Amino acid sequence: MILSIDEVSIRNQNKIIVDQVSLTIREGDWFALVGESGSGKSLLSQSIGQLLPAQLQVEGSVFFKEQDLLKLSAKEIRKLRGKNVAYIFQDYQGSFTPFRKIGEHFDEYLKVHGFSSKKLRYKQAIEALESVGLAEELYHRYPFQLSGGQLQRAAIALALLLSPDLVIADEITTALDSVSGHRVLEMLAKRQKETGCSILFITHDWRVVRRYANKLAIMKDGKIVESGGKHRILDHPQHQYTKQLIKSAPILEKGLPSGLDREMKS
Numbered sequence: 001m002i003l004s005i006d007e008v009s010i011r012n013q014n015k016i017i018v019d020q021v022s023l024t025i026r027e028g029d030w031f032a033l034v035g036e037s038g039s040g041k042s043l044l045s046q047s048i049g050q051l052l053p054a055q056l057q058v059e060g061s062v063f064f065k066e067q068d069l070l071k072l073s074a075k076e077i078r079k080l081r082g083k084n085v086a087y088i089f090q091d092y093q094g095s096f097t098p099f100r101k102i103g104e105h106f107d108e109y110l111k112v113h114g115f116s117s118k119k120l121r122y123k124q125a126i127e128a129l130e131s132v133g134l135a136e137e138l139y140h141r142y143p144f145q146l147s148g149g150q151l152q153r154a155a156i157a158l159a160l161l162l163s164p165d166l167v168i169a170d171e172i173t174t175a176l177d178s179v180s181g182h183r184v185l186e187m188l189a190k191r192q193k194e195t196g197c198s199i200l201f202i203t204h205d206w207r208v209v210r211r212y213a214n215k216l217a218i219m220k221d222g223k224i225v226e227s228g229g230k231h232r233i234l235d236h237p238q239h240q241y242t243k244q245l246i247k248s249a250p251i252l253e254k255g256l257p258s259g260l261d262r263e264m265k266s
């Protein structure tokens, strides 16, 4: 077991936004978290790395390898983020500082985490870029000189640079066109195979769930209404809300996995 979220609640002054959520992520899982907008998926994922806005309070525990992340000091959680738990966000531009070259981000990240040899840092950065299909020359470019898809792939390379055990990906393809989005996901899947990391994947896209996830949890109004293996949930949804969601995703209702593949590749 990599991560165990136990009865986590998140509240602001007047209401409970996430209500006693529990879920478990195992080694190598691609765990999809789906549900309606505003149900608390992003806040739940931010609570794992203590990234919640200061005005929100969190209760419960988040065990990562027997360590309760919610109890770590600011310094301890900073050390863990990136090295053990890495985030990729929808806003790929926000992952990079506009006036610093792509390579400088990799260099700095490695330096902070104790890689003292400049030559080795360069080698590792180039390998990381190449692992997501990006050429060496992109190391020397500024973020604005890359396309959205290239930037998001660079963000994946950066997130996976230190081989984290868990990658939290929050709607990472929403801002991309479908071809670039597909490429980004294929690269993430390839890197997952290579590194064996687990992925907590927040999405609205059922085609992505169908294609990549092995586990699934459905969130509504701050609660998990159903969770389990992907096939069990897609083929035999129990909760009324899950049934509704699946029904409103026409590609799933038709039950055409091969049709799905055609669409994803077009």
Ligand SMILES: Nc1ncnc2c1ncn2[C@@H]1O[C@H](COP(=O)(O)OP(=O)(O)OP(=O)(O)O)[C@@H](O)[C@H]1O
Pocket (backbone or CB within 6 Å): 012, 017, 035, 036, 037, 038, 039, 040, 041, 042, 043, 044, 053, 055, 056
């Ligand atoms: N900083 C904040 N302070 C107070 N409430 C917030 C804050 N951030 C988000 N919320 C509220 O908490 C609820 C859950 O937000 P969250 O972003 O986690 O939803 P989500 O399920 O990720 O939605 P989406 O799929 O649209 O991204 C929403 O009602 C949102 O308005």
